[in-house]
Amino acid sequence: MDPQNRSGVTRRGLLKGAGLAAATGALMRAGEALAREAADANVRVQGPGPEKLTLQVNGQARELLAEPRETLLDALRLPLDLTGAKPVCDRGACGACTVWLDGEPVYACTLLALECEGRAITTVEGLGTPSSMHPVQDAFVKDDGMQCGFCTPGMVMSCAWAVKTHGKGLTEEQARAATAGNLCRCGTYPHVLKAALRAAKGA
Amino acid sequence: MPSVTYKAGGEGLERELTVEIHEQDATPWGADAVLRLVGGEHPRPDGPAKATGAARYTYDVARPRLAYAGSLLCPYAHARLKDIDEAGARAVPGVLDVRVNRGEYRHAGQAVAVVCAENEHALGDGLRALKATYEVLPAAVTVEDALKPGAAEVEPGKGNREVDARRGRQGDPGAFAKAFEASAVQVEAEFRTQIQTHSAFEPHGSLSDPGSGGEAVVFASTQATSAFQGLGRNLGLDGPARVIADHVGGGFGAKFGPMSGDQAAAEFARKLQRPVKYMCTRREEHLVGGNRPDSIQRLKLGGTKDGEITAFGGVSDGTAGNGTGGAGAANTIVYRLGAQDMEQGAVRTFTARGAAFRAPGHPQGSFALEGMLDLYAAKAGLDPLEVRRKNDRHPLRALQWQIGAEKLGWSTWRKTKPGAGKGPVKRGVGCAAARWGNPGGGKWNVEVAIARDASVTVRNAAQDIGTGTKSVLQIVVAEELGCDLARVNVTIADTRFPPGPGSGGSTTAPSLAPAAREAGLRAREQLEGLLAVEWSTEPSKVRLEKGLFRGPGGKKASFEEACGLIGEQGLSVTGQRRDNWKSADGLGETAGCQFAQVAVDVETGVVRVERVVAVHDCGRVINALSARNQVNGGVIQGISYALFEERRLDRAQGDMVNPTLDTYRITGMADCPTIDVVLTSVVSGFNNMGVMGLGEPATVPTAAAVAGAVFHATGAQVRELPMTPDRVLAALARRPS
Numbered sequence: 001m002d003p004q005n006r007s008g009v010t011r012r013g014l015l016k017g018a019g020l021a022a023a024t025g026a027l028m029r030a031g032e033a034l035a036r037e038a039a040d041a042n043v044r045v046q047g048p049g050p051e052k053l054t055l056q057v058n059g060q061a062r063e064l065l066a067e068p069r070e071t072l073l074d075a076l077r078l079p080l081d082l083t084g085a086k087p088v089c090d091r092g093a094c095g096a097c098t099v100w101l102d103g104e105p106v107y108a109c110t111l112l113a114l115e116c117e118g119r120a121i122t123t124v125e126g127l128g129t130p131s132s133m134h135p136v137q138d139a140f141v142k143d144d145g146m147q148c149g150f151c152t153p154g155m156v157m158s159c160a161w162a163v164k165t166h167g168k169g170l171t172e173e174q175a176r177a178a179t180a181g182n183l184c185r186c187g188t189y190p191h192v193l194k195a196a197l198r199a200a201k202g203a
Numbered sequence: 204m205p206s207v208t209y210k211a212g213g214e215g216l217e218r219e220l221t222v223e224i225h226e227q228d229a230t231p232w233g234a235d236a237v238l239r240l241v242g243g244e245h246p247r248p249d250g251p252a253k254a255t256g257a258a259r260y261t262y263d264v265a266r267p268r269l270a271y272a273g274s275l276l277c278p279y280a281h282a283r284l285k286d287i288d289e290a291g292a293r294a295v296p297g298v299l300d301v302r303v304n305r306g307e308y309r310h311a312g313q314a315v316a317v318v319c320a321e322n323e324h325a326l327g328d329g330l331r332a333l334k335a336t337y338e339v340l341p342a343a344v345t346v347e348d349a350l351k352p353g354a355a356e357v358e359p360g361k362g363n364r365e366v367d368a369r370r371g372r373q374g375d376p377g378a379f380a381k382a383f384e385a386s387a388v389q390v391e392a393e394f395r396t397q398i399q400t401h402s403a404f405e406p407h408g409s410l411s412d413p414g415s416g417g418e419a420v421v422f423a424s425t426q427a428t429s430a431f432q433g434l435g436r437n438l439g440l441d442g443p444a445r446v447i448a449d450h451v452g453g454g455f456g457a458k459f460g461p462m463s464g465d466q467a468a469a470e471f472a473r474k475l476q477r478p479v480k481y482m483c484t485r486r487e488e489h490l491v492g493g494n495r496p497d498s499i500q501r502l503k504l505g506g507t508k509d510g511e512i513t514a515f516g517g518v519s520d521g522t523a524g525n526g527t528g529g530a531g532a533a534n535t536i537v538y539r540l541g542a543q544d545m546e547q548g549a550v551r552t553f554t555a556r557g558a559a560f561r562a563p564g565h566p567q568g569s570f571a572l573e574g575m576l577d578l579y580a581a582k583a584g585l586d587p588l589e590v591r592r593k594n595d596r597h598p599l600r601a602l603q604w605q606i607g608a609e610k611l612g613w614s615t616w617r618k619t620k621p622g623a624g625k626g627p628v629k630r631g632v633g634c635a636a637a638r639w640g641n642p643g644g645g646k647w648n649v650e651v652a653i654a655r656d657a658s659v660t661v662r663n664a665a666q667d668i669g670t671g672t673k674s675v676l677q678i679v680v681a682e683e684l685g686c687d688l689a690r691v692n693v694t695i696a697d698t699r700f701p702p703g704p705g706s707g708g709s710t711t712a713p714s715l716a717p718a719a720r721e722a723g724l725r726a727r728e729q730l731e732g733l734l735a736v737e738w739s740t741e742p743s744k745v746r747l748e749k750g751l752f753r754g755p756g757g758k759k760a761s762f763e764e765a766c767g768l769i770g771e772q773g774l775s776v777t778g779q780r781r782d783n784w785k786s787a788d789g790l791g792e793t794a795g796c797q798f799a800q801v802a803v804d805v806e807t808g809v810v811r812v813e814r815v816v817a818v819h820d821c822g823r824v825i826n827a828l829s830a831r832n833q834v835n836g837g838v839i840q841g842i843s844y845a846l847f848e849e850r851r852l853d854r855a856q857g858d859m860v861n862p863t864l865d866t867y868r869i870t871g872m873a874d875c876p877t878i879d880v881v882l883t884s885v886v887s888g889f890n891n892m893g894v895m896g897l898g899e900p901a902t903v904p905t906a907a908a909v910a911g912a913v914f915h916a917t918g919a920q921v922r923e924l925p926m927t928p929d930r931v932l933a934a935l936a937r938r939p940s
Contacts (some may be wrong), residue, residue: 084255087262091864092483094864125255129255137251146247148454149253179434183404
């Protein structure tokens with residue numbers, strides 16, 4: 001699905017960053033205008049205030065209140081208190097917020113929560129817990145695929161996707177490609193790579 | 204004080220050492236000590252929490268009624284506020300409070316106003332509603348502009364340049380001039396290094412909770428929990444605040460105390476009587492979250508025809524922003540350099556202050572110094588490694604050079620002439636050295652508590668910023684107690700616990716581990732005492748051997764059985780970090796060296812690092828797994844410094860033009876070479892384990908080794924960091940044909 005065509009308001013940049021929302025009054029006016037346009041075009045309108053959303057997170061239906069400009073990342077972290085995915089670059093550059101959407105890795109900071117309704121969201125918490133870790137999480141621990149750990153949940157999601165996708169045959173090149181969108185400031189890459197390959201062996 | 208003689212050193216450099224030790228201190232583990240856990244490879248205890256997202260960082264802490272604060276950042280290097288719509292911001296739904304900092308702003312990123320709001324959306328709306336306008340004032344944001352006649356002065360009347368107070372001036376100008384004139388081989392060159400931002404992934408920030416009747420607490424993303432206790436004043440407490448930093452998303456030297464935003468948040472929290480969180484934005488982090496000062500180093504080196512350096516001198520200028528501390532380049536400290544005359548200038552600019560950054564001064568000094576050695580070797584027709592070995596003075600590094608050269612195949616590689624081979628991709632190798640040597644210290648206490656169910660808890664206020672401090676404490680205590688690692692819970696980073704050091708200077712391990720060892724040992728003695736009573740014998744007749752306590756008559760007990768004798772209330776002992784002893788001869792500073800192999804595309808100017816061999820010493824290795832991780836990380840950050848990272852400012856207005864992680868490039872997985880890490884483990888002396896630190900030296904020589912390799916590959920020396928394609932192509936164009 002092309003998110004650009006799904007709703008009138010897609011990237012929060014439109015409202016949050018582009019200066020449209022210089023003041024709430026202006027925001028309300030913009031919202032009313034959008035609503036009128038949408039009514040003509042028979043499109044569902046949301047916002048600008050908080051609205052009830054239902055997200056399918058880690059196999060559970062989770063209800064929350066979110067403004068249309070709420071990113072998936074903020075929706076996961078704040079109302080749902082799933083803080084594994086991390087805010088770092090705020091613009092789809094570092095991958096610390098990586099989650100799966102219908103099984104594919106995405107940057108949660110560049111998706112709107114409302115775009116993700118009805119889709120299966122998997123976060124790092126959904127893969128495993130400290131007492132019952134996913135094999136990739138276990139490999140990250142064994143190979144010390146972390147230092148400060150702030151990028152680790154994103155790295156885990158990308159590596160787990162690589163293992164899920166390529167299985168036992170995962171090559172170093174494929175593991176590198178799968179994590180090419182995940183930055184790590186501490187420089188744990190060699191350990192991450194080792195962990196991904198270790199986990200694949202057991203897949 | 205008891206006197207102890209033991210074998211220190213290692214790696215063929217064993218030395219007998221006699222030290223006077225505190226009567227409570229543990230007798231030193233010598234180079235020949237047989238240890239069960241120390242030195243092995245052990246996953247860190249907080250690994251599962253970090254790998255599953257269960258680890259809560261300051262950014263993740265939620266509290267009922269939490270409010271959010273953030274700043275409007277001045278977009279100019281030097282300006283005064285003309286107008287600001289404070290009332291407009293206050294009228295935004297969800298905005299709780301606004302504070303305007305009126306006055307003159309002396310760097311881009313300075314907080315013009317701070318807003319506190321119900322949620323992050325309202326915070327953003329409030330900040331935008333401020334619509335500040337400015338009167339822009341004259342400024343200079345680069346070293347060169349600040350040194351121009353008539354440049355705007357950061358501190359009016361004082362001039363912008365000062366000679367760095369710490370590293371200031373060294374040597375003897377007369378002796379240097381004479382030695383340089385007399386030297387058979389002379390080289391002169393200018394090297395430039397860039398400003399690098401720390402860019403920790405968890406930004407600076409904190410959450411101040413006034414407690415509303417209960418206990419006030421501050422959560423902070425910090426390298427020093429103790430440094431945030433002072434926020435108690437901002438929070439309106441009578442004394443220091445309790446500070447917690449369970450997990451910290453990186454620091455690299457810039458997180459040693461509260462920033463203005465943290466103070467503002469605590470003050471909002473006091474006023475509103477609700478918890479307030481302040482986390483820097485990524486742009487703010489780049490602008491004001493700390494940076495490594497840049498440098499322009501104009502250097503001269505003289506030497507003999509056979510590789511002995513006889514003279515080294517020059518002038519370095521760098522900017523640490525609108526302050527002067529830490530602008531020097533540590534370019535004289537590794538090798539014997541003969542007669543010296545070095546001046547380190549600190550140039551004030553209208554930019555945010557620099558901060559200690561992983562080996563402050565060293566990577567910039569190393570890049571220039573090693574570059575001078577490469578130039579000298581090239582001019583004298585000598586092997587660059589031989590020049591280094593000839594002027595090196597560290598006995599361990601002599602071995603490290605050999606290990607690294609063999610692993611990389613140095614002598615074979617150096618037979619390749621620069622620019623040799625078909626095609627545009629040329630390959631070469633380079634090398635450089637690291638030096639460090641802070642053995643730590645401080646009267647820190649580590650508490651070890653054991654419960655009857657054999658669970659062990661280690662407590663200290665120090666934080667683990669990702670270096671593996673928790674792991675170090677766990678291993679050392681488990682070693683002394685003879686128990687499984689899993690029995691030992693490390694609960695640190697809370698100022699309710701015994702005080703601990705800030706994580707800096709690569710001193711956390713050597714400052715805390717010896718105290719943990721003493722605590723572990725004393726706790727074990729208590730267990731032995733309980734067993735002695737149980738077995739009706741003398742405590743001295745009970746001893747721990749291969750994981751079992753043994754007594755006379757074949758009596759034995761496991762750790763768990765021994766713990767069963769502990770009373771209801773459990774057992775708790777505290778070990779202290781005693782004063783440093785003397786070091787083993789010649790091993791008082793840690794040694795390291797790195798070799799890099801690169802591929803340079805001479806048509807595009809793109810440099811790829813293909814392989815790095817990193818040989819490092821950190822005294823006794825405690826956890827070989829996390830130590831290797833530290834070295835890998837140091838190398839990777841060094842590659843980042845060598846090839847990618849650079850804070851770029853708008854030269855007229857002073858704002859940063861690349862304050863994002865897509866425009867401020869750091870090393871990614873695809874840039875990451877094969878890295879061989881070799882740890883040479885020696886007992887340094889100094890403390891009961893012979894442990895030293897490792898975080899900083901591992902990042903010092905990388906950029907210099909990479910630059911040496913580019914020089915070897917192409918015959919063109921790139922004297923400016925980062926070695927981006929344009930700079931590589933420019934150096935190639937200047938290369939004599």
